[in-house]
Amino acid sequence: xxxxxxxxxxxxxxxxxxxxxxxxxxxxxxxxxxxxxxxxxxxxxxxxxxxxxxxxxxxxxxxxxxxxxxxxxxxxxxxxxxxxxxxxxxxxxxxxxxxxxxxxxxxxxxxxxxxxxxxxxxxxxxxxxxxxxxxxxxxxxxxxxxxxxxxxxxxxxxxxxxxxxxxxxxxxxxxxxxxxxxxxxxxxxxxxxxxxxxxxxxxxxxxxxxxxxxxxxxxxxxxxxxxxxxxxxxxxxxxxxxxxxxxxxxxxxxxxxxxxxxxxxxxxxxxxxxxxxxxxxxxxxxxxxxxxxxxxxxxxxxxxxxxxxxxxxxxxxxxxxxxxxxxxxxxxxxxxxxxxxxxxxxxxxxxxxxxxxxxxxxxxxxxxxxxxxxxxxxxxxxxxxxxxxxxxxxxxxxxxxxxxxxxx
Amino acid sequence: xxxxxxxxxxxxxxxxxxxxxxxxxxxxxxxxxxxxxxxxxxxxxxxxxxxxxxxxxxxxxxxxxxxxxxxxxxxxxxxxxxxxxxxxxxxxxxxxxxxxxxxxxxxxxxxxxxxxxxxxxxxxxxxxxxxxxxxxxxxxxxxxxxxxxxxxxxxxxxxxxxxxxxxxxxxxxxxxxxxxxxxxxxxxxxxxxxxxxxxxxxxxxxxxxxxxxxxxxxxxxxxxxxxxxxxxxxxxxxxxxxxxxxxxxxxxxxxxxxxxxxxxxxxxx
Ligand SMILES: Nc1ncnc2c1ncn2[C@@H]1O[C@H](COP(=O)(O)OP(=O)(O)O)[C@@H](O)[C@H]1O
Ligand SMILES: [Mg+2]
Numbered sequence: 001x002x003x004x005x006x007x008x009x010x011x012x013x014x015x016x017x018x019x020x021x022x023x024x025x026x027x028x029x030x031x032x033x034x035x036x037x038x039x040x041x042x043x044x045x046x047x048x049x050x051x052x053x054x055x056x057x058x059x060x061x062x063x064x065x066x067x068x069x070x071x072x073x074x075x076x077x078x079x080x081x082x083x084x085x086x087x088x089x090x091x092x093x094x095x096x097x098x099x100x101x102x103x104x105x106x107x108x109x110x111x112x113x114x115x116x117x118x119x120x121x122x123x124x125x126x127x128x129x130x131x132x133x134x135x136x137x138x139x140x141x142x143x144x145x146x147x148x149x150x151x152x153x154x155x156x157x158x159x160x161x162x163x164x165x166x167x168x169x170x171x172x173x174x175x176x177x178x179x180x181x182x183x184x185x186x187x188x189x190x191x192x193x194x195x196x197x198x199x200x201x202x203x204x205x206x207x208x209x210x211x212x213x214x215x216x217x218x219x220x221x222x223x224x225x226x227x228x229x230x231x232x233x234x235x236x237x238x239x240x241x242x243x244x245x246x247x248x249x250x251x252x253x254x255x256x257x258x259x260x261x262x263x264x265x266x267x268x269x270x271x272x273x274x275x276x277x278x279x280x281x282x283x284x285x286x287x288x289x290x291x292x293x294x295x296x297x298x299x300x301x302x303x304x305x306x307x308x309x310x311x312x313x314x315x316x317x318x319x320x321x322x323x324x325x326x327x328x329x330x331x332x333x334x335x336x337x338x339x340x341x342x343x344x345x346x347x348x349x350x351x352x353x354x355x356x357x358x359x360x361x362x363x364x365x366x367x368x369x370x371x372x373x374x375x376x377x378x379x380x381x382x383x384x385x386x387x388x389x390x391x392x393x394x395x396x397x398x399x400x401x402x403x404x405x406x407x408x
Numbered sequence: 409x410x411x412x413x414x415x416x417x418x419x420x421x422x423x424x425x426x427x428x429x430x431x432x433x434x435x436x437x438x439x440x441x442x443x444x445x446x447x448x449x450x451x452x453x454x455x456x457x458x459x460x461x462x463x464x465x466x467x468x469x470x471x472x473x474x475x476x477x478x479x480x481x482x483x484x485x486x487x488x489x490x491x492x493x494x495x496x497x498x499x500x501x502x503x504x505x506x507x508x509x510x511x512x513x514x515x516x517x518x519x520x521x522x523x524x525x526x527x528x529x530x531x532x533x534x535x536x537x538x539x540x541x542x543x544x545x546x547x548x549x550x551x552x553x554x555x556x557x558x559x560x561x562x563x564x565x566x567x568x569x570x571x572x573x574x575x576x577x578x579x580x581x582x583x584x585x586x587x588x589x590x591x592x593x594x595x596x597x598x599x600x601x602x603x604x605x606x607x608x609x610x611x612x613x614x615x616x617x618x619x620x621x622x623x624x625x626x627x628x629x630x631x632x633x634x635x636x637x638x639x640x641x642x643x644x645x646x647x648x649x650x651x652x653x654x655x656x657x658x659x660x661x662x663x664x665x666x667x668x669x670x671x672x673x674x675x676x677x
Contacts, residue, residue, distance in 0.1 A: 292523075295521075296532075299510075299587070300509035
């Protein structure tokens with residue numbers, strides 16, 4: 001039998017446990033709510049960037065302008081043919097404003113692919129200007145002032161004939177940055193990010209792992225190694241912009257490396273992620289039970305053999321996880337890269353480690369700063385791509401950990 | 409204070425050091441400023457099982473680890489005195505401890521197989537010491553080692569399975585197989601049965617008795633029955649000193665020192 005006091009105490013204990021569980025669930029719910037809100041706003045704002053408005057008009061590929069390479073002229077003639085009533089110079093310029101200034105590229109590509117087109121007429125979907133795009137997607141009204149009254153009229157007439165449509169926005173994935181939102185893409189930034197990541201991985205991983213192995217397995221425990229250890233822990237907590245300043249002073253001003261280069265960006269990110277990788281690797285090495293080391297030493301393995309045959313392979317999943325997380329962190333980093341000039345406006349897609357480039361988070365930063373409405377959705381879309389990048393890397397880390405997890 | 413009286417020491421050492429497999433003279437061991445062994449002198453005879461007993465913390469493991477220089481790995485540890493293996497000083501600067509450990513193998517208290525296959529566990533030692541010139545030779549070494557360790561019947565169909573998947577007793581015998589695969593001359597065992605159940609213990613003890621034909625064995629144990637069962641000679645340690653050493657039967661039936669007597673009759677431990 002339970003007496004009354006014991007029963008009361010039990011009841012209190014159970015109540016406390018339930019309360020604690022409730023707090024836990026509430027905090028998880030709050031965190032989830034924030035995450036959902038973040039994703040909903042970003043996806044809600046950004047998904048429309050993956051589609052792009054096009055205007056179908058009949059283009060006649062006249063031999064004259066094609067020979068001269070005047071494909072913009074073809075676009076203009078096509079529009080003029082569609083609206084023959086527009087004759088005045090100023091009116092024409094207004095009319096041409098419906099179409100993106102980069103719309104002629106698609107015509108050039110078509111002729112290059114098939115020279116037999118010359119002298120023929122084809123219906124081609126031309127890239128609409130960002131203002132038309134925004135109106136057609138419903139982000140701004142036709143009366144908002146982005147389009148003139150006449151432009152709105154022309155657009156309405158085009159829509160009536162079904163010439164205006166949304167298509168998949170390949171430009172967004174393949175192009176570099178541009179002043180014109182409809183011509184801007186994350187391609188350059190993605191390539192820049194990849195280059196910087198390759199540099200970071202190739203330098204930070206071997207350096208970090210060998211440092212961790214030396215400190216954990218070989219170094220004597222004395223005042224010096226203690227000092228080094230404390231400093232590494234401190235470095236991991238240094239704000240990233242400080243690493244940017246260090247990179248500016250060291251790589252650009254002292255070593256005269258090129259500005260805005262993914263190589264320098266990667267070097268700066270290496271400096272930044274090294275302490276994190278070292279700490280994670282040391283933790284992974286520490287987690288290998290000493291009995292394994294003793295067993296190998298007892299059989300006559302040298303120190304190096306103990307490390308390379310036993311300790312390192314066993315610690316590798318942990319080391320890889322730490323490295324991937326640190327690299328993912330570096331990929332999302334903006335501040336230090338601003339310091340070394342990766343914030344420049346770069347149209348070309350970098351072809352090498354020394355070409356001027358930008359990276360995804362910096363691209364987000366640049367677009368977020370642009371006034372055009374069309375850049376708002378592109379900012380969100382670029383964030384989505386960055387998040388997808390990070391999600392894939394974290395997933396990789398989890399898969400690696402699960403695959404190589406061991407118990408002993 | 410020197411608790412070990414002269415007659416006891418005479419039993420511990422031989423008149424002719426050359427007859428001993430392993431010979432220790434005046435071994436002092438310090439962990440930092442703390443002295444763990446005080447002037448230990450003992451001769452370990454070939455093809456015998458020598459048991460080291462004593463209350464915990466008295467320095468048995470420390471002494472054992474001196475014999476294959478495993479104490480080198482502990483930074484604070486300092487060893488003074490002399491230890492010879494076949495008349496060769498193992499603490500001279502010219503001697504490579506890695507080579508020494510191929511001659512003096514070790515089995516630990518807790519079974520510690522590598523998280524590799526059973527085959528690779530046994531093959532590891534021969535591989536790093538280059539003992540096999542071909543795959544067939546390596547197979548041969550692995551099989552005979554497993555056989556000598558009395559494990560072959562239990563694992564011959566699952567050599568490619570993880571060594572860590574075996575039972576505790578099997579793991580310990582795997583560790584013994586791993587140790588004898590490099591053909592050591594001496595095998596050191598530090599409480600090899602303390603993590604095992606009685607049946608597994610009995611198997612390991614049986615094995616130790618067989619291994620005596622080929623190897624010299626030094627075993628640390630906290631079980632006096634085990635010392636009585638498996639060993640020919642027994643040394644009793646107390647507070648870092650070798651109090652008494654002699655034939656096992658004599659130690660257990662007619663101890664000369666009253667500390668030994670107190671310990672084996674269970675008055676302290
Ligand atoms: N790595 C070490 N560092 C410091 N002191 C140690 C270390 N290993 C053992 N000792 C000390 O040395 C003494 C003897 O230990 P040990 O040889 O393990 O005893 P036993 O094996 O007989 O129980 C103990 O007092 C122990 O605290
Ligand atoms: Mg011990």
